[in-house]
Amino acid sequence: MAKKILSVLPLLLITLILYSQEVQVKISTDKVRVDGKTYYVHIVQPGETLYSISKAYGVSQSDIAISNPDIYAGLKVGQALKIPASVRETQSDVDFIYHIVKRKETLFGISRMYNVSIDDIVRLNPDAKDGLKYSQTLRIPKKPIAEIGQQPAVDSVEFILHQVQPREGLFAISRKYSVSPKEIEYYNYDLVKDGLKLGTTLRIPKVKLQPVDESIIADSLLTDAPAKVSPCDNAYTYDGHPFNVTLLLPFTQTGNQSPYTLVDDIDTSDVQDPTGQLSQITQVSLEFYEGFLLALDTLKKMGISVNLNVFDTKRSQHEVSKILDSKSIEVSELMVGPFIFDEIKPVAQFAAKNNINFVSPIYSNKEGLVAKENVISVSQTFQNQLEIFVSNLTVYPEKNYLVIYDSTAWYSPGLKHFDSLLTLKFRADSVPISTYYHKTAAYKSADVQEQLLKMLKHDTINVIIVPSDDEPFIAEILGNLYAVKSYYNLNTEVFGPSRWRKLKNIPPDYLFALNTHIFSPFFIDYSQKDVQGFIERYREQFRSEPSQVSFLGYDIAFYFISALKEFGPNFTQCLPTYTMKTLQTRFQFILTKEGYMLNSNQYMVKYAPDFTVECSSN
Numbered sequence: 001m002a003k004k005i006l007s008v009l010p011l012l013l014i015t016l017i018l019y020s021q022e023v024q025v026k027i028s029t030d031k032v033r034v035d036g037k038t039y040y041v042h043i044v045q046p047g048e049t050l051y052s053i054s055k056a057y058g059v060s061q062s063d064i065a066i067s068n069p070d071i072y073a074g075l076k077v078g079q080a081l082k083i084p085a086s087v088r089e090t091q092s093d094v095d096f097i098y099h100i101v102k103r104k105e106t107l108f109g110i111s112r113m114y115n116v117s118i119d120d121i122v123r124l125n126p127d128a129k130d131g132l133k134y135s136q137t138l139r140i141p142k143k144p145i146a147e148i149g150q151q152p153a154v155d156s157v158e159f160i161l162h163q164v165q166p167r168e169g170l171f172a173i174s175r176k177y178s179v180s181p182k183e184i185e186y187y188n189y190d191l192v193k194d195g196l197k198l199g200t201t202l203r204i205p206k207v208k209l210q211p212v213d214e215s216i217i218a219d220s221l222l223t224d225a226p227a228k229v230s231p232c233d234n235a236y237t238y239d240g241h242p243f244n245v246t247l248l249l250p251f252t253q254t255g256n257q258s259p260y261t262l263v264d265d266i267d268t269s270d271v272q273d274p275t276g277q278l279s280q281i282t283q284v285s286l287e288f289y290e291g292f293l294l295a296l297d298t299l300k301k302m303g304i305s306v307n308l309n310v311f312d313t314k315r316s317q318h319e320v321s322k323i324l325d326s327k328s329i330e331v332s333e334l335m336v337g338p339f340i341f342d343e344i345k346p347v348a349q350f351a352a353k354n355n356i357n358f359v360s361p362i363y364s365n366k367e368g369l370v371a372k373e374n375v376i377s378v379s380q381t382f383q384n385q386l387e388i389f390v391s392n393l394t395v396y397p398e399k400n401y402l403v404i405y406d407s408t409a410w411y412s413p414g415l416k417h418f419d420s421l422l423t424l425k426f427r428a429d430s431v432p433i434s435t436y437y438h439k440t441a442a443y444k445s446a447d448v449q450e451q452l453l454k455m456l457k458h459d460t461i462n463v464i465i466v467p468s469d470d471e472p473f474i475a476e477i478l479g480n481l482y483a484v485k486s487y488y489n490l491n492t493e494v495f496g497p498s499r500w501r502k503l504k505n506i507p508p509d510y511l512f513a514l515n516t517h518i519f520s521p522f523f524i525d526y527s528q529k530d531v532q533g534f535i536e537r538y539r540e541q542f543r544s545e546p547s548q549v550s551f552l553g554y555d556i557a558f559y560f561i562s563a564l565k566e567f568g569p570n571f572t573q574c575l576p577t578y579t580m581k582t583l584q585t586r587f588q589f590i591l592t593k594e595g596y597m598l599n600s601n602q603y604m605v606k607y608a609p610d611f612t613v614e615c616s617s618n
Contacts (some may be wrong), residue, residue, distance in 0.1 A: 001248050001497065005411050008514070010058045013093050020150055023118075024052075025042075025045075025048055025052050025053050025055075025056035025057075026039070026045070026055060026056075027042075027056055027081070028041055028042045028083075028219055029239065030039045030045070030161045030479055031085070032552055035478050036138070037084065037085075037100065038068065038083060038084075038085040038098065038100065039083055039084055039136050040082075040083040040085060041080055041081070041082065041083075042057070042080070042081045042083050043075055043078060043079070043080055043081075043506055044075050044076065044078060044080075044081060045077065046077050049064070049075065049301060049302070049303045049305015049369075050071065050075060050301060050302040050303055051240070051302060052303065053081065053083070054303070057083045059083060059084050059099045060566060061302045061303065061304075061562075061565070063082070063084050064081060064082075065302070065580075065581070066580070066581055067082045067083075067084055068080075068081050068082055069092070069528075069529060069530050069581065070529060070530075071301075072427065072534070074298070074301050075301060077565070078135040079142075080175060084100070085100060088261045088415075091150045095138040096248070096314075097116070097136070097139075097142050098113065098137055098140070098196070099113075099136075099138045099352060100136070100137055100138075100590050101132045101133065101134060101136040101138060102134065103131060103134055105594035106185060107122070107128060108119060108187060110138065110140070110186075114140045116140060116141055116182050119374060120141050121138060121140065121141075124139045124140075124141060124192065125138045128386065129243070132235070132377045132453045133526070140291070143598040147563070153324070155422060157409060158347075159187070159203040159204060159205060160177060160203075160204040160205075160383045161176070161201055161203065161204070161522065162176075162201070162202045162203065162204050163200070163201050163202075164196050164197065164198055164199060164200045164201075165198075166265055167196060169196065169511070170184060170185070170192065170196060170197065173202070174598065177204045179204060179205060183205060184202060184204060184205075186204045187202075187203045187205060188203055188477075189206075193397060199584075204567060208213075209429075213219075217494075221437065228314050228609045229236075236566075236567055236568035238304075238565045238566075238568075240305060241305065241502065242302070242305040243305065243306050243307070243308055243333050243334065243561060243565075244307050244309070244331050244332050244333050244334075244566050245306055245307065245308050245332065245334045245335075245336070245557075245561065246308075246309045246310075246311065246313070246328075246329055246335045246488055247289070247292060247309070247310045247335075247336050247337055248311045248320070248323065248335065248336070248337035248343070249285040249288065249289060249310070249311075249313065249337050249338060249339065249340055250281055250282070250312070250314065250340055250343070251282060251285050251289075251312040251314075251444070252282070252284070252312055252313075252314040252315060252586070253278055253279060253282050255358060258383050262437045270308045271382070281315075281339070284339070284549050285339065287546070287549045287550045287551060287553070288361065289310070289553060290538070290541070290542050290550055290553065291538070291549070291550035291552065291553030291554035291557075292336075292548065292553040292554065292556070292557045293541075293550060294534065294537055294541065294554055295553070295554045295556075295557030295558040295561070296308065296413065296557060296561075299557070299561055299562070304561060304565050305566075306561060309328055309329075309332070311323045313337075313338045313340070313343050314342075315340060317342055317343060317346065319336070320343045320346055320347060321346065324346065324347065324350045328346070329350075330354060330446060332356050333356070333357060333564060333569045334356070334357045334560055334561065334564060335347065335351055335356055335357065335358045335555060336358075336359045336361060336405045336557075336560075337359075337360075337361060338414060339361065339362055339363070341363060341365075341368055344360060344368040344369070345368045345369075345370075348360070348368065348369050348375050349370055351370075351374060351375060352370040352372040352374065352375055353369075355374060356374065357374045357376065357564075357569065357571065357572060358374060358375050358376065358378075358558070359376045359378060359556060359560055360375070360376065360377045360378070360379070361378060361379065361552060361553075362379050362552075363379065363416070363544060364377035364378075364379045364381050365376070365381055366594040366596075367610075368594075370593070370595075370596065370598045371594055371595025371596060372595060372596060373528060373572045373573065373591060373595070373596070373597060374572045374597075375596040375597065376560075376572065376575070376589065376597040376598075376599075377404065377595065377596060377597065377598050378521075378552075378555075378556060378585070378587065378599045379599070380521050380598065380599065380600075382414070382469055382497060382499070383414040383417070383418075384415070384598060384600075385497045385498060385519060385520075385521070385602070386418040386421075387418070387421065388469050388519075388600050389495070389519045389602065390418065390421045390422055390425055390556070390603045391421075391496075392519075392602060393425060395425065395426060395429040395431050396431075397429070397430075397431050398432075398459055398460060398461075399461045399462070399493075400456065400457045400460050400461070400463065401426065401431065401432070401433040401434065401463045401465070402435075402436060402455050402456065402462065402464045402465070403419075403422060403433060403434070403435055403438075403463060403464075403465040403466075403467070404435075404436045404438060404465070404468075405419075405435065405436070405437050405467065405468075406438065406439070406440070406468045406470055406473045407438060407439045408438040408439055408440070409468070409470070410437060415467065418467055422465070426454065428588070434455045435568060436452065436610065438473070438476075438477060440470075440472050440473045441476070442477055444478075445480055445483070448476075449484050451481055452480060452484050453484055453488065454480065456484065456488075456490055456492075457490075458488065458490060460488055460491070460492060461491045461492070461493060462493070463492075464492060464493070464494045464495070464514075465495045465496075465497075466478075466494065466495065466496045468497075469496070469497055469499040469500070471503050471505060471506075474496070474500065474506065475505055475506055478494070478510045478511075479510065480505060481494065481510075481514055482509070482510045482513055483515060484503050485513065486513065487613065491515075492514050492573070493514075493515050493516075493517060494514045494515065494516045494517065495516075495517045495518075495519065495520070496516065496517075496518055496519075498518060498519065498520030498521070498567045499514075500518050501518055501520065501605070508607075510608040512607045512608065512609055512610075513609060514607075514611070515606070515607070515608060515609055516606070517604050517605070517606050517607075518604070518605045518607070519602050519603070519604055519605075520603050520605060521585055521599055521601050521602055522548065522584045522585050522603070523551075523584060523585075523603040523605055523615045524548065524551060524583065524584045525615060528583075530581070530583060531551075531583055531584075534546065534551070534554060534583055538550060548584065551583045551584045552584065554582075554583055555582040555583050555584060555585060555587075558580075558582060559582055559587055561578055562580060563575065563578055566578070571596060575587075575589035575597060576589055576590060576591070584597065586617060588600050588601040588603045601617070602617075603615050603616070603617050604616050604617075
């Protein structure tokens, strides 16, 4: 199959037109409640598509897909679908009305809708205290008619009146008065729902939240720019027209058969051409492309049309320049790729200049990306991973903490920055942390173990953080930790970055015995039905096993083209709040201080002493 795909690539341009046909859908009247949410039960009829079903019920295709994971393998006649009830559909009982939250709704707006207080809603729905979630079901208390007219929409709260000044954002206002942006939005819903306007007078609650540590904000991964109010324009309606998507990959074969290192957290070790005739970078491109094609097939069944333009970059900057001069590129609404550093920067610059959404699949260094919101990285550098790990880390005073540094890399700016963030974290929580500097092959094992033993404790859990991806260093440290832990029967938790999962010279026994936790933006759970369905489709279509790169190609196509359908070409401003179930990651985008979008999702993969592997999401 790979040879067949490769043979047509010299044509330079491949255009796939995926289309959908609308059919009449009969709306079901059967309802069911699952986990507090109300659904229609719809039985799929011949000729129906996800697009036609979603249009009939007035809900998005992504919402139906989230409620019915099995549809990723395609709709089947007779299949029973759970269709989320429209937000205006409420179900009552003797004491409550059930309200399903829609996008942009706030507690303040809902309290006005039902003429009840915010406190009453929060009292019955404690999870709403920290903010509402899309499709969340709220219990709204019924009130006697006599009380409804007297019940204030907003509780008795003292306010400060603030007039919006030129170039002032909600984030800046919230910091000025030490309240959260969300809280200001609650009490000024009608004034901010369409964006802040100059001269608007806002009501700022006098109740103050906990003070924010300014030093941590200054060093954080996020930009300090004023936040935008309600940045997503949900007024966009997809009319079925084809989206123009461009894919740029280095398909061209060369004589170099050596492994090609692409990125820290994407494992390409399993990407090998069984015939031995293709180089690894060519095989990686093909498998990414195959996953991308399967996603397009899924999107087609969901009623989303795509014009796909595929270009071979030929591992040449000159070829990339020729491609960027093509008129077909200028109409792109989404560009994905390439893989190689020298090819990425000109494509990112072109996309930024022409306001085209650009996704870098495997490269996230700021040197190759451009400071603009429509430039997006789905991967993370080693430095990104460390920063996100610190931001997600929960510190427990009863545990004993130790960080082990590679002394030969200690003077790197990235490691020093990590150390400063870690120090601030532990200082803020008033918890001590020990530091050990180690140099590979410089000391006898007995001396290293003696030093470690001085810092570890017998009567508590020892949390050891090792911010390194150097294989000799990690092998030596884990070996010594394993010896100390085993001999003295210590209780340990070891934390390290995603590359540890790729290292070939680390005995698996070390990882399990030490209770190792590896933080990574990607993880494939092969017990999930949608993952199993993808593997079956991949085997049937391409007569081979999918690699991690194949899963990545599928996830990128499915997520970003779905975002195009949901929000239109200006979807990047909506990415920080847009979530969707994908196969090996849970995209969570933030705007970095460098100015481009970065996937900040981080899984914690735990290797337990009972030889089980578990994954949790921060």
